[in-house]
Amino acid sequence: MLDDPLVLARLQFxxxxxxxxxxxxxxxxxxxxxxxxxxxxxxxxxxxxMRAVRFWGxxxxxxxxxxxxxxxxxxxxLGLNWSGLNEMFGYVFGAPLAVETMAAFFVESTFxxxxxxxxxxxxxxxHWACFLxxxxxxxLSAYWVLVANGVLKWPDGFRIEGGExxxxxPMALVANPSAVMAFWHVASTALLVGGAVxxxxxxxxxARRNDPDRMFxxxxxxxxxxxxxxxxxxxxxxxxxxxxxxKEPPTAGLTYTADEIEAIEKASDSSVATAFGAAGDxxxxxxxxxxxxxxxxxxxxxxxxxxSKWRWFLHPVVFLPxxxxxxxxxxxxxxxxxxxPWVVRGHLTTADAMTDLSPAMALASFSFFTVAFxxxxxxxxxxxxxxARRGPEGGPLAPAxxxxxxxxxxRTF
Amino acid sequence: xxxxxxxxxxxxxxxxxxxxxxxxxxxxxxxYLARTPTERRRLVSAxxxxxxxxxxxxxxxxxxxxxxxxELKSALFGGLWPVFSVLLAAWLLxxxxxxxxxxIDTDSWRRACDALIVGGSWVLxxxxxxxxxxxxxxxxxxxxxxxxxxxxxxxxFLLRGAAFGAERLVPAEAGEAASADDAGRLTRVLARVALGxxxxxxxxxxxxxAAAIERPLALAAAALVPAAALAATAGLSGPRLSRHTSAVAxxxxxxxxAAAQALPLDGPPAGVLALAGIAIVPLVPLMAVGQVxxxxxxxxxxxxxxxxxxxxxxxxxxxxxxxxxxxxxG
Ligand code: HDD
Ligand code: HEM
Ligand code: HEM
Numbered sequence: 001m002l003d004d005p006l007v008l009a010r011l012q013f014x015x016x017x018x019x020x021x022x023x024x025x026x027x028x029x030x031x032x033x034x035x036x037x038x039x040x041x042x043x044x045x046x047x048x049x050m051r052a053v054r055f056w057g058x059x060x061x062x063x064x065x066x067x068x069x070x071x072x073x074x075x076x077x078l079g080l081n082w083s084g085l086n087e088m089f090g091y092v093f094g095a096p097l098a099v100e101t102m103a104a105f106f107v108e109s110t111f112x113x114x115x116x117x118x119x120x121x122x123x124x125x126x127h128w129a130c131f132l133x134x135x136x137x138x139x140l141s142a143y144w145v146l147v148a149n150g151v152l153k154w155p156d157g158f159r160i161e162g163g164e165x166x167x168x169x170p171m172a173l174v175a176n177p178s179a180v181m182a183f184w185h186v187a188s189t190a191l192l193v194g195g196a197v198x199x200x201x202x203x204x205x206x207a208r209r210n211d212p213d214r215m216f217x218x219x220x221x222x223x224x225x226x227x228x229x230x231x232x233x234x235x236x237x238x239x240x241x242x243x244x245x246x247k248e249p250p251t252a253g254l255t256y257t258a259d260e261i262e263a264i265e266k267a268s269d270s271s272v273a274t275a276f277g278a279a280g281d282x283x284x285x286x287x288x289x290x291x292x293x294x295x296x297x298x299x300x301x302x303x304x305x306x307x308s309k310w311r312w313f314l315h316p317v318v319f320l321p322x323x324x325x326x327x328x329x330x331x332x333x334x335x336x337x338x339x340x341p342w343v344v345r346g347h348l349t350t351a352d353a354m355t356d357l358s359p360a361m362a363l364a365s366f367s368f369f370t371v372a373f374x375x376x377x378x379x380x381x382x383x384x385x386x387x388a389r390r391g392p393e394g395g396p397l398a399p400a401x402x403x404x405x406x407x408x409x410x411r412t413f
Numbered sequence: 414x415x416x417x418x419x420x421x422x423x424x425x426x427x428x429x430x431x432x433x434x435x436x437x438x439x440x441x442x443x444x445y446l447a448r449t450p451t452e453r454r455r456l457v458s459a460x461x462x463x464x465x466x467x468x469x470x471x472x473x474x475x476x477x478x479x480x481x482x483x484e485l486k487s488a489l490f491g492g493l494w495p496v497f498s499v500l501l502a503a504w505l506l507x508x509x510x511x512x513x514x515x516x517i518d519t520d521s522w523r524r525a526c527d528a529l530i531v532g533g534s535w536v537l538x539x540x541x542x543x544x545x546x547x548x549x550x551x552x553x554x555x556x557x558x559x560x561x562x563x564x565x566x567x568x569x570f571l572l573r574g575a576a577f578g579a580e581r582l583v584p585a586e587a588g589e590a591a592s593a594d595d596a597g598r599l600t601r602v603l604a605r606v607a608l609g610x611x612x613x614x615x616x617x618x619x620x621x622x623a624a625a626i627e628r629p630l631a632l633a634a635a636a637l638v639p640a641a642a643l644a645a646t647a648g649l650s651g652p653r654l655s656r657h658t659s660a661v662a663x664x665x666x667x668x669x670x671a672a673a674q675a676l677p678l679d680g681p682p683a684g685v686l687a688l689a690g691i692a693i694v695p696l697v698p699l700m701a702v703g704q705v706x707x708x709x710x711x712x713x714x715x716x717x718x719x720x721x722x723x724x725x726x727x728x729x730x731x732x733x734x735x736x737x738x739x740x741x742x743g
Pocket of ligand 3: 020021023024027028063064065066067068069070071072073074075078097101105138139141142145146186472
């Protein structure tokens, strides 16, 4: 199996995408929480809340680094391994990604830099506004990427000319139902990821009676609120996505006739992909049920005033994030395997989309990036856990303590 | 209308080389310029804040190539697949080194991250050299020209890094600034090296079979720009003007590829252009404000601390029940 470049390239993309999404979901979930906390801190000139912003902001940055690294690899991988997609859908699939890099990522990263390095050098409101831009562009980023992804699932807005897709109706592209519905689902589920992480980290410290500035007292409550806010929109926006199942996209028949499409789908063996997809679907639904239960319990314990006290209850809360993370990966595996054997439904098969790679090249690229990702992703997770455990003291954004004496410089080598 | 997207792309690519040349070049020079832990920390905190703001130019350029010039993308990635794979790997590892360096406070961790930064910067610069060589040679098989061009581009990165280091490696408080002085002295030497490498490259380019250049005259004319900039730095003015001359030299390097070959730069169809224009143009002011603000804020000499170079942190709190809080008991 590992000598088939196609299998390797698919597996590589799936692993990269799953890694990317894990970090991105945390970004999307944590940003609104930081934004609101900093808003209150600035409004009330509350130094205690500002220290909390530094703590959560430190986690945000460590996580953001891996979001960028994995995103870069994803973007370049599309160019290197999936040139067929570029040749046929270059403009239609590439345009939203181009917009994403310029209009979202460029601004996001620049303003994040301003937010990091402007900490004590800017006006309070200007500094908060930087994070407002960061949050807004993070969601804009997600939207444009999902527009690109929507083209794969629900191709619309173009005509086919000489075997190439020519964008005809930009409105149909940006209002693609598959992209818009996925965006709202991703946004609601990001709230679950963010809420679960905030609640879990706070619960960890509360269980150890470590609550500087009462930031974890507030954190476990804010996490609970985010979970409660996210649960219903998740099932609603998820459920509406089923409305496109079993329907033919508007451009069906432009490249292949209905009979050809049926033949291609019959001939392909996607039993493995289907099995993975079904498993992903199941993980997602059962995780949702358990998250709802957990959110309800958290609310109940809050009512009974046990949220910062009951240690036996706080311990399992630490493991809560496993659920939304598993569901997020599961949901994506479901969505992406659902499309097989097509990369672009009814137009381009996965096999045709792949660059002609020799097995050796494919194996080299796969091995390097898989190992690098495992190491980098593992290091990031470990750092996140370490800084979360350490608390606000000495986090990446903690204010610099007074300069301590350096040993006399000795120039070596 | 075709010129607008081409100019946009040109701006992104030139911007990337001019800005990223600083932090990549400085990373390459780290073993020479920063020999004590303090100097290394200062060097990283001088270079690191920039890469966040500079690599967005490249990401933007990749996005624009993918979305607005898919034929160019096929041309680039088709022939140069291995070089781009290496480039991506170096980029990834270098970024990881920069992001992770200040996170753990042990010498071995920092040494490992420094190795990633230095190695990644070198491979990145050499890969860019190989990319430009491949583009200028127009698909000819690797030759002496490829090697010479690769090294010349790497010398441009080094020069840019030295010019940047001469400014940024001055400590925030007054005191000895050995690294900055070293970097300043290096600019003239490196400009001479780059000029020599460029001359060798020019000779190699006309050897039979070395390169299939479509427009040799345009290339020769365009090459005068970086050559003049290098000559100015190599000669009398040296470090004083190097900030600008190194920018001109490295910024014009990618344009040589466009001069030498007719790259597939046909503008995108109207629908794509409309979509990109409507979505991107309103945010251009925000991009400008952000970038200018970032560079203004970083203009001062690098502090020894900050997100990318934080001082030693306190130890982890004990694992459990360390702080009994009487108020909560019972
Ligand atoms: C916290 C994570 C999470 C949770 C609890 C759920 N989902 Fe989900 N789901 C995702 C995270 C996710 C996701 C990872 O974000 C996906 C992948 C693509 C997308 O749009 O969202 C997704 C995709 C996705 C799809 C695929 C659409 C397609 O193939 O185009 C459907 C039909 C649903 N979801 C439906 C649901 C339902 C009915 C849920 C509740 C019972 C549910 N999801 C809970
Ligand atoms: C929105 C952005 C995304 C785009 C544009 C995208 C695109 C692609 C492409 C081009 C492939 C390879 C061709 C194919 O197998 O069909 C692929 C495969 C795959 N992707 Fe995604 N993907 C995205 C997000 C994700 C995420 C976040 C995940 C998370 C798990 C994911 C999971 C997978 C899986 C499991 C496959 C392999 C499917 C198979 O080969 O059976 N994708 N995707
Ligand atoms: C589920 C789909 C996706 C979502 C929601 C998403 C969202 C995001 C967000 C919010 C970021 C900012 C980094 C962070 O905050 O961690 C990011 C980074 C990035 N994403 Fe994605 N992304 C998705 C899939 C993709 C795909 C398919 C690609 C490749 C074409 C991609 C390319 C990038 C790149 C290149 C970055 C790094 C920042 C950069 O250098 O541009 N993303 N993504």
